[in-house]
Amino acid sequence: MKKFYLLLAAAMLIAMPSCKKDPANNGKKEEAEKVSRIFEDFENGGILRWTPVEGAAFKLVANPKKAGINTSETVGQYTTATHEWDYIWSSRFGDEIDPETNQPKWKKDQYVPIDFNEGWIIKIDCLAPAAGIPVYCKLEIDGGNGKEIKDVKTTKANEWEVLEFDYEPLALESGKYCDFVICVDAGGKTAGTVVYLDNFRQVKGE
Numbered sequence: 337m338k339k340f341y342l343l344l345a346a347a348m349l350i351a352m353p354s355c356k357k358d359p360a361n362n363g364k365k366e367e368a369e370k371v372s373r374i375f376e377d378f379e380n381g382g383i384l385r386w387t388p389v390e391g392a393a394f395k396l397v398a399n400p401k402k403a404g405i406n407t408s409e410t411v412g413q414y415t416t417a418t419h420e421w422d423y424i425w426s427s428r429f430g431d432e433i434d435p436e437t438n439q440p441k442w443k444k445d446q447y448v449p450i451d452f453n454e455g456w457i458i459k460i461d462c463l464a465p466a467a468g469i470p471v472y473c474k475l476e477i478d479g480g481n482g483k484e485i486k487d488v489k490t491t492k493a494n495e496w497e498v499l500e501f502d503y504e505p506l507a508l509e510s511g512k513y514c515d516f517v518i519c520v521d522a523g524g525k526t527a528g529t530v531v532y533l534d535n536f537r538q539v540k541g542e
């Protein structure tokens with residue numbers, strides 16, 4: 337009987353869920369990802385059109401630190417402004433101008449709304465000068481009305497890391513959300529902080 341209880345206790349230990357949700361990864365070894373969609377990798381001019389707002393600056397640059405988890409060629413460079421809520425937003429417009437409307441053409445084929453059946457987690461690679469910088473990631477539907485994750489901060493200085501945004505608790509509806517808003521140093525007034533972003537992707541959880 338004693339042996340039975342020992343076995344039972346061992347089985348319960350094995351069955352106990354491990355703590356897998358770790359928004360900022362906190363130095364944990366990255367498990368193999370099941371990437372269902374890549375939204376942006378900034379290679380060859382990038383996939384989306386990014387617009388900086390409230391004084392933020394944003395441009396595509398050569399990867400300043402090809403090492404660790406990100407050895408790709410090109411990344412997005414975000415420089416913060418004194419505004420508490422400076423940000424960048426993505427849209428489905430390309431840089432090509434439609435001669436009829438004189439407006440940028442839509443990139444409809446490249447940008448369909450997110451299907452959360454393919455995963456609730458959005459991951460972004462980030463290279464920051466310091467740990468503890470809050471990075472908000474908001475998903476928006478046409479015309480605004482976004483939902484954001486506010487509890488993610490950088491955890492490393494001068495080293496690529498993965499920022500993880502889990503939208504499952506927000507129970508967002510599939511087929512509606514299509515644009516990103518990224519706010520670095522969210523709520524802070526520090527200007528001139530340069531943070532690099534790359535590999536915006538949708539990942540299936542365990």
Ligand SMILES: [Ca+2]
Binds near residue numbers: 408409410411534535
């Ligand atoms: Ca890249």
